Structures are given as C-alpha cells and as structure tokens.
Amino acid sequence: MLRTHTCGELRKEHIGQTVTICGWVENKRDHGGTIFIDVRDRFGRTQVVVSPEEGEDVLKLAETLRGEDVISVTGQVASRLEGKTNPKIATGEIEIRGHQIQVLNRSQTPPFYPNQEELPGEDLRLKYRYIDLRRESMQRTLLLRSAIIKSMRDYFAEHQFIDVETPVLGRSTPEGARDYLVPSRVHPGKFFALPQSPQLYKQILMVAGYDRYVQVARCFRDEDLRADRQPEFTQLDMEMSFVDADDVMAMIDGLMARLAHQFLDLELQTPLPRISYAEAMRRFGTDAPDLRYGMEIVDVSHLAQQTAFRVFRGAVDAGGYVRGIKVVGQASQFSRKRIDELTEFVKNDFGAKGLAWFRVEPDGSLWSPISKNLEPPVLAGLQQAFDAEPGDLLLLLADSWEVTCKGLNGLRKRLAAELRLYEPGQFHFSWVVDFPMFEKDDETGRWVAMHHPFTSPLDEDLPLLSSDPTKCRAKAYDLVINGYEAGGGTIRIHDSTVQQQVFELLGMSPQDAGQRFGFLLNALQFGAPPHGGIALGIDRIVMLFGGLDNIRDCIAFPKTQRATDLMTEAPGEVDATQLRELHIQTVPPGK
RNA sequence: GGGGCCGUAGCUCAAUUGGUUAGAGCCCUGGACUGUCGAUCCAGAGGUUGCGGGUUCGAGUCCCGUCGGCCUCGCCA
Numbered sequence: 001m002l003r004t005h006t007c008g009e010l011r012k013e014h015i016g017q018t019v020t021i022c023g024w025v026e027n028k029r030d031h032g033g034t035i036f037i038d039v040r041d042r043f044g045r046t047q048v049v050v051s052p053e054e055g056e057d058v059l060k061l062a063e064t065l066r067g068e069d070v071i072s073v074t075g076q077v078a079s080r081l082e083g084k085t086n087p088k089i090a091t092g093e094i095e096i097r098g099h100q101i102q103v104l105n106r107s108q109t110p111p112f113y114p115n116q117e118e119l120p121g122e123d124l125r126l127k128y129r130y131i132d133l134r135r136e137s138m139q140r141t142l143l144l145r146s147a148i149i150k151s152m153r154d155y156f157a158e159h160q161f162i163d164v165e166t167p168v169l170g171r172s173t174p175e176g177a178r179d180y181l182v183p184s185r186v187h188p189g190k191f192f193a194l195p196q197s198p199q200l201y202k203q204i205l206m207v208a209g210y211d212r213y214v215q216v217a218r219c220f221r222d223e224d225l226r227a228d229r230q231p232e233f234t235q236l237d238m239e240m241s242f243v244d245a246d247d248v249m250a251m252i253d254g255l256m257a258r259l260a261h262q263f264l265d266l267e268l269q270t271p272l273p274r275i276s277y278a279e280a281m282r283r284f285g286t287d288a289p290d291l292r293y294g295m296e297i298v299d300v301s302h303l304a305q306q307t308a309f310r311v312f313r314g315a316v317d318a319g320g321y322v323r324g325i326k327v328v329g330q331a332s333q334f335s336r337k338r339i340d341e342l343t344e345f346v347k348n349d350f351g352a353k354g355l356a357w358f359r360v361e362p363d364g365s366l367w368s369p370i371s372k373n374l375e376p377p378v379l380a381g382l383q384q385a386f387d388a389e390p391g392d393l394l395l396l397l398a399d400s401w402e403v404t405c406k407g408l409n410g411l412r413k414r415l416a417a418e419l420r421l422y423e424p425g426q427f428h429f430s431w432v433v434d435f436p437m438f439e440k441d442d443e444t445g446r447w448v449a450m451h452h453p454f455t456s457p458l459d460e461d462l463p464l465l466s467s468d469p470t471k472c473r474a475k476a477y478d479l480v481i482n483g484y485e486a487g488g489g490t491i492r493i494h495d496s497t498v499q500q501q502v503f504e505l506l507g508m509s510p511q512d513a514g515q516r517f518g519f520l521l522n523a524l525q526f527g528a529p530p531h532g533g534i535a536l537g538i539d540r541i542v543m544l545f546g547g548l549d550n551i552r553d554c555i556a557f558p559k560t561q562r563a564t565d566l567m568t569e570a571p572g573e574v575d576a577t578q579l580r581e582l583h584i585q586t587v588p589p590g591k
Numbered sequence: 592g593g594g595g596c597c598g599u600a601g602c603u604c605a606a607u608u609g610g611u612u613a614g615a616g617c618c619c620u621g622g623a624c625u626g627u628c629g630a631u632c633c634a635g636a637g638g639u640u641g642c643g644g645g646u647u648c649g650a651g652u653c654c655c656g657u658c659g660g661c662c663u664c665g666c667c668a
Contacts, residue, residue, distance in 0.1 A: 033625030051625065067618085086628055109619065111601060116617075117629080118603045123660045176668035196668085223667040348594050349664050406664090439668095452668050550661095561661065 002072055002104075008044020010077055010091050019096065020074040021046055022104065024134070025065050026115060035062045037098070039073060040114075042139050046091045047080075048073045050098040061101050068107035068114075068131075074100040122552075126566040129557060141554055144263065145542045149216060151262055152236050152538075155255050161214040161238060166201035168194060168218070173516055175452070177221035180231070188583040194220035197535055199452060200520050202239040203492055206531035207523045214238045216538065225561045227550040228484060228540055232559070236487075239533030245475045245491050248532050249274075249431055252479060252487070256429055263545050266427060274431040277473075285323075285409035287435070290483025291428040293421035297408050299323045303381040304398065309373040311356065315398035323404045324356070324396030325412055326386045330419060331359040331393040342411065346397065350407040358382065358394040366394070413483060424547060428482055434458065435476040438469055438505065446507055451476050453502055454520070455490040456532075465501050479536065481544050489534025496524060 003022040010019065023041035030036075037048040050062040065071065075096040086092030111127075112120040114134035119125070125132040132138060153163070172179045172193035179193035197219050205213045217237045225231065240248060253270040260266040273291075280289050283296045304312035304322040312322050327334070339357055346352035358366040366379050366388065374382075386394055395411055397404045416422060437457055438447045447469070449455060456475045457465060464472040475491035493499045499521070503513045514521060542554040552558035559565055579586065 027628075027630095029627045029630050031625055031627065031630075032623070034627080035625095036627050036630085038628070047628070049626075081626065084626060084628090088628080092628090109601070113602080113618080115629095116602070118617090120602060121598085121660070123598095124602080126660090173668090177666085199668095221667060224665085226667085227662070229667070344594090345663095351664085410663095442665095449668055455668095560659090562659085566660090 006043035156214040166198040183582040236536040241529040285405035327393040356396040487536035491532030
C-alpha cells in the first residue's frame with residue numbers, strides 16, 4: 001500500500017503518529033512561508049501543512065502543486081493550533097505536518113474542478129466524466145446505489161433466492177420495445193438482440209425448478225430517452241414458483257420496508273396500499289399516480305350533458321368526458337398569462353383542444369371567460385362537484401377519455417411541482433393492480449398485451465377471455481413511488497389452453513406463437529409450475545432514494561438524450577473490414 | 592418525427608430598443624505574503640459570441656439553416 005490511512009480517517013487519537021496519505025490536491029493556500037494543502041480522496045479531506053522548518057525542498061515542491069495533482073504525503077499527525085480547527089470537515093481537528101511530499105502524477109488544468117460551486121454544463125460533465133465522478137454528490141449517489149444493490153441482494157439471498165445470470169446475446173422478439181441488434185459473424189444475415197429484460201429466461205428457470213431466481217440484470221431498449229429513461233438500464237429481476245400476486249407483492253413490500261428503513265429512515269406500513277388500474281385512471285389519469293398529494297380528477301360529464309355549451313356538450317356527445325382538477329386557494333397566483341401557458345401545455349403535449357378554467361369568486365360564484373355560456377344550474381353543479389371554495393381555481397378538459405387522462409395527469413404533476421404540494425423528503429409507495437390484459441395498438445388497431453403475452457388473467461375474469469376480453473384484467477402489478485413506475489411484474493400463464501386463447505386474441509396463430517416463443521412454449525409443456533415475479537428499476541429507485549430528478553446522475557457512465565456517450569464518443573464508425581466480416585452493408589439515411 | 596429552453600474567455604455568467612475597443616468572478620501565468628481552510632494583495636494573459644448563410648451603415652443581439660446539450664409529446668409489451 002502506498003498509504004497508511006485514507007484522507008477521511010485521521011482524528012485526534014492519531015496525533016503523534018507518522019502517516020502517509022494519498023490523494024488529489026483539492027486546494028492550496030500559499031502564504032509564502034507556510035503552505036496549506038487539502039488532500040482529497042473518496043473518503044474525505046485532510047489538511048497538510050508545510051512550514052519552512054520542513055525544509056527548502058518540500059516547500060519548493062509544495063509551491064508547484066496545482067488542483068487535481070495526485071500526491072502522497074508523509075508526516076506527523078498534529079493537533080491544529082488553538083482556534084484553528086475546521087468543524088466543516090471530519091478531519092478538521094488535525095493536520096499532517098508534511099515532512100515529505102511525492103508527486104505521483106501531475107494533472108493538466110482540468111476543464112472544471114470537482115469542488116467548484118457552480119455545476120458546469122452537463123455536456124462537459126459527461127465528456128469529462130472521470131472529473132465529474134470526483135464530485136462529492138456523484139460519489140454519494142454511486143455509494144448509495146452500491147449499498148441499495150447490496151441490500152437487495154442480501155434480502156433475496158436471505159429468502160432463498162438464487163442469483164442466476166442470463167444471456168445478453170439472445171433472440172429478437174418482435175413485441176415490445178425496439179431491440180438493439182448484434183450481427184452474427186458466423187451466421188450471415190442473422191442477428192442477436194440484447195435483452196429488453198430477462199423475462200423468458202427467468203420463466204424457464206422456474207420450469208427448471210430453481211423456484212426462486214434473482215438477478216441484477218442489464219436491459220436494453222432502443223427507444224427515445226427521457227429524464228428517467230436510459231437505453232441501457234439495470235433491473236432487479238426476480239421470479240418465484242408456486243406463488244400468486246399477493247406473495248410477490250408481499251416479498252417486495254418487505255424489501256421496500258427494509259430499503260426505506262435503511263436509506264430513508266422511514267418506517268413503511270406494509271402491506272403497501274393498493275389501487276386498481278381503473279381507479280388510478282379515474283382519480284389521477286395515469287397508471288402511476290403520485291399519491292403524495294391530492295388534487296384528484298373530478299368527472300363532471302353528467303353536467304356537460306345538461307348544457308347547450310358546445311365545447312362541453314360536444315365532448316360528451318362524441319363519447320368523451322369533461323373532467324377537471326381543483327387548485328385549492330391559489331386562483332390569485334394564476335394570471336391570464338400563466339393560464340395561457342397551461343393551455344399551450346395541454347394542447348402541445350397532450351393534444352387537448354383547449355383548457356377551460358374557472359375562478360371561484362369571494363361570493364362563491366364561478367368566474368370564467370366561458371361562464372356566460374353555461375346555465376346557472378350547470379355552474380352551481382360544477383361548484384358543488386368540485387366542492388369549490390372562494391380562491392380556488394378549476395381547470396377542465398373536455399375531450400376523449402385518453403386526452404382528459406393524459407392532460408389532467410400532466411397538469412396535476414406540473415402544478416404540484418410548481419406549487420410545492422409535497423416536501424423534498426416525502427415518499428409514497430403503492431401498488432397499482434388489476435391492469436387490463438389487452439390494449440389497442442393505435443397504429444395497427446390490433447389488440448396487444450399490455451404487459452406481455454404470458455400474463456395470467458385474474459381467476460374471476462377467465463370467462464371474460466371468451467366473452468369480453470377488453471374487460472379482462474391481468475394478474476399484473478406495478479410498484480409506484482412518487483408517481484414513478486419503480487417496478488412491474490405479473491403472474492404468468494402456466495395453463496397451455498389459456499395461453500392459446502391469449503395468443504388467439506392477440507391475432508397470433510399457433511404457428512406464429514411457435515415461431516416467436518417456441519422455446520418457452522415447449523418448456524411450459526414439460527412441467528411448468530405456477531410462477532410469477534417482478535422487475536424493479538434500480539436506476540429509478542436510486543434516483544428517488546437519492547432525491548435526484550434525473551437518471552443520468554445515478555449512472556456512472558450514462559448516455560445523452562440522443563443516446564450517445566460523450567466521453568467515448570460511442571456509437572462510432574467501424575472499419576469496412578468489420579462490416580464485411582459481419583455481412584453488413586450500411587445505407588445512408590434517406591432525406 | 593412534433594413542441595419548448597439553452598449555446599458569449601478553460602468554468603459560471605453579464606453585455607440598454609441592433610451602436611464605440613464584448614465585461615466580471617473563478618481558473619491560468621508572474622510576483623508579494625509564516626496559520627489558512629472560498630486565504631489575501633498586486634500585475635498579466637486569455638474571445639472565430641457553437642458553425643454557415645442572410646437582413647442592416649452597423650449583429651453577441653434580428654431572420655433562415657445546421658450542430659450540440661437539456662425538458663417534453665409520440666415511442667418505451
């Protein structure tokens with residue numbers, strides 16, 4: 001070892017010892033005679049003092065040091081002078097008298113410093129990620145991530161789960177997200193796909209009798225990025241045999257309680273609250289509602305049927321809805337300009353035709369640019385439906401079910417953030433359950449599986465598979481934390497006739513199904529136990545637990561929004577030779 | 592593919608309705624200084640205003656295009 005101690009561990013009790021520390025020069029304060037150097041490693045910061053009595057050589061060397069140089073310092077631990085301690089750092093009561101300094105490596109002047117007060121632009125941080133990762137907050141997050149993953153692994157190990165690795169090179173399955181493809185050199189014209197999740201493998205492990213499987217698995221999806229979405233991300237993937245949905249959720253309840261206790265100092269009440277998909281859509285307009293605050297959606301479609309006002313009446317006559325939310329007591333905060341911004345927001349982002357709004361006047365009446373179009377009983381009905389008090393602001397959308405859901409969810413989230421309807425350290429964990437089995441694909445108009453085609457229907461909904469599949473609900477459950485989908489899972493079909501029925505509903509012939517998932521269907525015929533599981537988004541959980549607002553800050557080497565790596569400049573060009581070996585020809589993008 | 596915000600010194604930012612030689616702090620270079628911890632003080636260096644066009648007597652500022660970063664809709668079983 002080149003050192004005897006880290007930069008974070010020396011205390012008063014070490015006074016008198018001769019030690020060697022190594023680290024980066026964080027700061028230098030040169031008084032001409034005496035020089036102070038703060039040496040930093042990931043464990044902390046220690047002050048080194050070089051005074052003239054240490055000798056000409058070491059003093060001269062100390063003068064030349066610059067930020068981010070890597071040095072080792074040998075010297076005696078000493079008490080700081082009376083009144084010169086630094087309570088801001090853990091080692092602030094001591095300092096090292098720098099008898100000997102060795103420069104292990106000089107640093108060029110870096111584009112930015114890890115301790116600079118204003119964060120540089122994110123592109124710079126990503127290009128020089130090795131410097132960005134020296135920042136204390138990045139190190140704190142990666143340490144948190146490491147600790148969370150360790151705790152998860154410990155938990156599952158304690159519950160008899162076996163960690164099994166599954167392939168990264170797999171077979172492309174056309175459903176779901178776009179695949180990242182890997183060409184096969186050995187098989188011209190054929191491709192591997194990187195896994196979107198280890199879904200099929202873990203089911204096969206259940207057939208193989210492993211009973212409880214867990215893996216920290218890297219997953220890949222070639223879709224556009226968001227603040228909470230990366231093209232490669234990490235799942236805590238698990239699967240259990242001989243269980244139903246309650247068992248899987250209970251297992252995760254235990255994990256979440258453990259993590260919340262350990263990392264958030266929060267005692268979760270388990271079982272975690274559950275809400276059905278239908279209720280979530282009705283009350284919050286999303287399958288991942290943020291339950292830290294209210295501002296629930298109110299449906300006033302029944303009133304819209306009683307008015308001649310075309311905007312409202314037209315929406316319901318066309319099979320749509322009039323629904324809205326109430327901003328309590330904040331009407332005065334909403335200028336015309338701000339409401340116009342919200343209107344543009346729902347138009348641009350969710351395809352709403354407009355935004356209707358009402359201010360509740362001191363006398364309790366509703367004022368709005370459109371109130372003259374509404375009959376007094378309708379206005380009274382609105383006020384009653386929203387339980388509107390003076391000072392409240394009502395925001396309504398008259399549109400299809402989907403647009404009212406998306407728009408009101410968007411408004412609700414945006415306003416909650418702007419109006420600070422929740423505290424920074426506040427958390428809400430819940431389950432959303434009873435998802436529909438099927439949803440309509442807007443492009444093709446076909447029915448597709450909402451989760452995946454192996455999801456089991458609810459037992460009581462089995463008859464609906466033949467009578468009214470759209471009403472059929474699935475044994476699917478999503479873990480939602482503060483409005484983010486933190487995980488999702490299902491109980492799988494283990495009955496081949498049910499599986500066939502589902503394939504048929506999805507428009508898949510037995511031949512189609514066999515071609516796509518033959519290996520799984522085969523496996524299911526050789527003694528498949530009832531089984532189910534879940535995958536948790538580790539990056540998102542770290543993001544939430546760390547109080548961060550973007551997933552890149554929880555990943556050591558993330559991609560930009562355009563799915564590139566600014567540090568390595570991946571993706572990059574490859575040699576023609578490589579392409580030839582892979583039997584690949586590239587076609588320039590069409591205009 | 593659509594909507595939005597941003598791009599000025601190595602970094603973070605400023606620059607009046609379009610108007611003189613584009614400024615500040617930090618960093619960097621040199622100097623002074625024996626107890627600082629955002630050290631201090633003095634001096635200095637540092638600019639293709641992302642890039643390319645255009646409008647104008649005159650563009651960091653306005654217009655068009657383009658590149659890059661971020662937010663978002665679509666997309667993400």
